[in-house]
Amino acid sequence: MRKKAILIDISKCIGCGACQAACKEANGLPDREETKLSATAYTAIEERNGIYVRHLCMHCEIPTCASVCPVGAIEKTSSGAVVYDAAKCMGCRYCMQACPFQVPRYEWNSVAPKMQKCNLCYKRTAEGLAPACVEACPTGASIFGDRSEILREAHRRIAESPDEYVHYIYGESEIGGTSVFYLSAVPFGSLGFRTDLSREPLPIRTWEALSKIPKVVFVGGVFLYGIWWITNRRDEVRKLEKKLKEMIDDEESIDELKTGK
Numbered sequence: 001m002r003k004k005a006i007l008i009d010i011s012k013c014i015g016c017g018a019c020q021a022a023c024k025e026a027n028g029l030p031d032r033e034e035t036k037l038s039a040t041a042y043t044a045i046e047e048r049n050g051i052y053v054r055h056l057c058m059h060c061e062i063p064t065c066a067s068v069c070p071v072g073a074i075e076k077t078s079s080g081a082v083v084y085d086a087a088k089c090m091g092c093r094y095c096m097q098a099c100p101f102q103v104p105r106y107e108w109n110s111v112a113p114k115m116q117k118c119n120l121c122y123k124r125t126a127e128g129l130a131p132a133c134v135e136a137c138p139t140g141a142s143i144f145g146d147r148s149e150i151l152r153e154a155h156r157r158i159a160e161s162p163d164e165y166v167h168y169i170y171g172e173s174e175i176g177g178t179s180v181f182y183l184s185a186v187p188f189g190s191l192g193f194r195t196d197l198s199r200e201p202l203p204i205r206t207w208e209a210l211s212k213i214p215k216v217v218f219v220g221g222v223f224l225y226g227i228w229w230i231t232n233r234r235d236e237v238r239k240l241e242k243k244l245k246e247m248i249d250d251e252e253s254i255d256e257l258k259t260g261k
Helices: 018-027 064-068 094-098 122-126 132-136 147-160 202-211 213-259
Strands: 004-009 044-048 051-055 074-076 082-084 142-146 180-183
Touching: 004 147, 018 044, 018 132, 064 074, 064 094, 064 202, 132 142, 142 147, 147 180
Parallel strands: 004 180
Antiparallel strands: 004 142, 044 051, 074 082
16 A cells, blocks of 8 residues: 555645544544644644644654554554554553654543544544545645655745745654645744754664664673673682681591690
C-alpha cells in the first residue's frame, strides 16, 4: 500500500470545528468542543491571534512513540498511519514522554486508563475513504492522498503563490518527516509549532546508544571479572599463608615436646 498523508493549509482554516465533530463521531468520542488534544479529542483547533491551527497526531515516518513502547502497542503501518492497540497498552505513558509533538493523551479519569490518539482513520482509508476530519472540511483546508502527491501539492502552492505562504512545509523534514504536513502564511513558531526539532529521527539516537550496550557490557564484564579475580586471589593467598603458619606452629610445638622445653 502506498503511504498516505494529510496536508493542512492553515490559511484556509475558518475554525468551524467540523473536523473535530466528524472525528468524534467516527471514533465514538463525547460530542463537545475541545481546543486542546485530549483522550476524548484526537484533533483540536486552537486559535492563535485570529489564526486557527488544527492539531492531531503527526504520524511520524519513524515514530518515537513506537520505539519506546515496551509492549508493542504502537505500530507504524504501511499506509503511513501510526496506530495504537489499546488491548496491548499497559498505561506506562512512555509514549507521552517521548513524543516530540506532545500528542498522546492519557485517560486520567478512567479506572483502567490507557493512552489515546488519532489513528489517521486507518480502517476508513483501507477502504479507500479519506479520514473523517478531511472529508468534513468545508473549505479544503485539509486534503488527503498519497504522501508523495500531497508533498508535491504543498510545494506547488508555495511556488504558485510565494507571497501567500511561508516557504516551508512543516512536517516534511522534522525528525525524519511525518505524514501530516502544514502550510502557513505566518511563521510556524508564532503559531506554537516546535521549530527546534532536528531532521534526524529520534529513535535513531536511541538505537545508536543501544548498539553500544554490548561493548559496554563486555568491557564492564571483563573489568568486573578482573576485580573478582584479584579479590578472590588475595583471599586464596591469605588462606594459604594462614595454613602455612598453622603448619609451622604445629611443627614448633612438636619440637618443643621432643626437647622437653
